[in-house]
Amino acid sequence: MPAYPEGQVAEIADMADHVSLNSVSQLLQHGAAFRRHRPDIHLGLRINPGYSPVSTDLYNPCSAGSRLGTRLLDLERGFGALEQAGLEPDFLHCHNLCESGADALAQTLAILARDFGPWLHRVRSMNLGGGHLMSREDYDLEAAAGAIAAFKAQFPHLQLIMEPGSALVWETGYFRSKVLDIMETEALPVAIMDSSLTAHLPDVLEMPYQPRILGAQMQATATHIHLYRLGGQSCLAGDQVGNYAFKSPLKPGDDLVFLDMMHYTMVKTHTFNGMELPSIGVWRSNGRYELIRRFGYSDFESRLS
């Protein structure tokens, strides 16, 4: 979190032994309280290395004017105050990648060593954040290991921490939706689904990207001649996703199975417009579907009143 509300410090300290603060002022504001609640806590400072390979600003923690992480200049300016208060960070934290490869990790480590070297000698660990897509088929694990080893050789005292999220669930998770109606428009026919892009797959609209659908293609081909736009159930005009081509015409009741929907999907769903949250279940390898949780109107109502 870029800034912690004072009232949450004790609760966070009960749960976490490693807490990263986003600015020198946050460390000064909360450092003593965190240590009081949990004397063995590791407090860190998130830094902004000024480098990110991510081209979409929404996912780029180092875009111009970013609020995420302390710049080198501000660390240099603020360190004296931290020393004076006895609140030197135990670790530095840098999260600047997103679905990135080993080359971006190597470049990050080179920049950290070049620009933050003196500060790295003053802390016990370096948290390299997430965004390392190490489970992707083409991720160069050897290159990553080599870059880490070279960095460790320069800073042997440092414990290195990585916190990949997406990599743990890459290419997993199905989002199953049904066609409710087919609308003719002056452009393409639109298949209205029993789900919503904005409520259930918001990342698709925010990034934006077009997710893959089982058995569908992104454009009409010799085998997939039936082209549709897919639309959601909410009142939002832009609650739709690009075009998909199918082998047979769509009809109400047909399944649409979106692929690779675990990361940034389950956690971002919401009930805008009174949309029902999607049920959560496990699809066993023997083909059985096991329902884990179904949500209903009372879940929506209880959040609003």
Ligand SMILES: Cc1ncc(COP(=O)(O)O)c(C=O)c1O
């Ligand atoms: C500080 C931090 N660590 C880790 C992650 C996880 O990133 P990813 O799921 O891309 O590996 C994020 C995601 O934004 C993050 O902000």
